[in-house]
Amino acid sequence: MSTQTLAIEIDHLVRRYGRTDAVNGLSLRVPPGRCYGFFGRNGAGKTTTIKCLLNLLRPTSGSVRVFGLDPARREVEVKSRLAYVPDQVGFYPWMTVRDTLEYAASFRSRWNRDTERALLDQFRLPTGHKTGHLSKGQRTQLALIAAICPEPDLLVLDEPTSGLDPIVRREFIQTVIGAYQDAAPGARSVFVSTHLISEFEGLIDDFTIIDEGREVLTLDADAARARYQKIYARFAGAPPPLAFEGARVLRQQGREVQLVVNGNAESVKARLAAHSPEAIEIQALSLEEIFVTTLQTTGAAA
């Protein structure tokens, strides 16, 4: 094998609801062992894409492959290697936490009891409580435990941290997801759709931003940080009119100007320096800032 089988491979995916294109020609590739961010505004088509990936929705056109397999034709093989946490977590209200985990485990050939115990302790989930009596956050925690314990090769998370308090959220992202990937380096992939981009900042290896069902930007996270930068400049008086190609004024307040640049930080910096600012500084954008900048630019262009 000259090339490694991709964890996810989506080619020109189109999914329509009536006359509405939820996903419109999306393509992306997730190599194994990576944590892949999938970002977009509400209604951008993230959940629809994920559902096509899981064979919960049929693509109108285009193709979807998980570990090189068609999820519609090789459903059991695909599903055996992945776990999914939906945005709306649902459980059978009559089951206790213990029953729910037993039920989920009954479908799996592998289930890590130690992980289950550790996570139950970590989240302080009462195993005897009925799922119908759990809080929203506790339900999400339970869904996460049920997804992690079978040790899947691919973890698909759709807004996984909604409803979690900040402490549990941080714990989950850093400890659980990190530990999950670290347990089998290079083998376990995470495909995460979230609005809390900053929370996943340190974990994301690659990401795709979509808007109106189309890909807007796909980048390696480090490359993105190197490419998208912001420049602060402070002048002695009022700033001069600034219009540089490849740069956008993000904020102008008093003597300060903040610009966002896309891959040409040094040249913009040099041109700013020609106006003799008192201070000038370059910083990498966070993923969240890249997301906002990208979609604002797209929106402005539209």
Next chain:
Amino acid sequence: MTSAVGIQLRKEVRALLPALVVVAITLTAIAFLARLKSGFPHYRNDLELWVAIVHGLGVLSLAALAFGHELMHGTMASLLVQPVARRRILLLKMVVLIPAAVLLGVLADSAFVNYYLWRARIQSQLLVWGPVAVAIGLVPVLTLLTRKPLGGVVFAIAIPGMIFGVSEYVYPLRDGAEAWWITWYGTLAAAGIGLLVLWRAFQNLEAAGDGSARASSRAAIATDRREAAPRHWIWLLVKKELRLQYLTMTVSGLYVVACVLVMAAQSRDPEYLGPTFYAVSALHCGFVALLAGAFASAEERQLGTLASQVLMPQAAWRQWLIKAGVTLGLAVVLAVGLPWLLMSVHRPADPFPIKDELVAAILLATSAAMYVSSLSSNSLWALLASFPAIVLSLLLTTGQLRPLKLAIYRWLPVDQQRIGAIMSAEFRTDAWPARRAQLDWISWWQSDAIAWIIAGVALLTMFFAARNHRSLDRSVRTIATQVTTLMLLFWTSTIACLAIAQIAYNAIR
């Protein structure tokens, strides 16, 4: 592996168990009563009608729940991504559903003691095993296609109904039992086709969830772009309440289609009186009354809109009054107005009789269903629980009126001979009008007052329903308190009325 299948089977059984138990207990209770009342002169053929309704609706609801509980609890997507073939998931569900449906068939068969109403073998066969066949073959696939458990029940009822309508058109009933046989085999064939479609549909089942929401949000945006004319909140609330009842109106739409078929048969043969129209109308009437009530609260709770609706800056009691008004009004219009309209068009000389008792019965049944709905988390459960609730309340209230009257007559006996002698003496004298008024007053306490008591109990039921609708407290204790209060009100008031009448008789001098 075996234990894994065991766990999965246990979950499927648990999902159906409450409904199975409710329907089985109701059927057993009616069967027990039917056996008690099986001999002349106590035989009550209305029990057979109850068996038919409880069994039919119970077994169909059970089948809808087999797949519908995944939709109701939002677990369908999680289930479908489990690493097992979809056909195995489907088989597990059917392995649990089939014996449960057959069990209810056996219970229903034992509950039909005399088959007084349906004497022909084919009628009883169709009545007991027809719903079982429909439950197994049609309800699951229709539930999945409509994505609503109640939708599965409604459309599943419509299919054999349509088959019967068509076969009855070809072979009018008075010519023999052909129509029944065609319906039986047609239903079996439809169930077989349904199973094949189910097999295919489940393999390709989509768990969209967000799709409809997305489509509706786009529609909402499109609507917003149009110039929005300010509307009064009451009008919007009425529209919302009517929209909640779309399945009730769908049932009525199907009823109209069925009636048109029946009327076409009547036009073909003018001498054919068409009892089928009244049978179909009676079924439609009862079903629509309960369906409208069942949707009132539970559907909003299921949609997750109840809290935001109740918190709108309008008094909750006003909102409830509008809900109750729309629900009760719609039930009466669809259950009585629609048959009346159809008959008025079809046979102006022979209109559908609108009787006060019928309207009162519809209002009572809808109120009862609204109360059950106010306690239910989804409309299917509300509908399913309404039947046993109504049967039980009838058995515990009006069903016991006769023994109660006899007990009070024994407790406060009246010397009938003395009363008769007084009446004979005063008849055609000047004292008679006053005496007549006195007797009418006593008679009012004996009979009409009880109708007012029932109306009062219904009003209190609606009051409790309003409280349950806006409250999150739906504990067993709350329900027990409310039911006990309703029973106490009925019994104490009834006993008081009957006792007053007896005392008044004895006071006649």
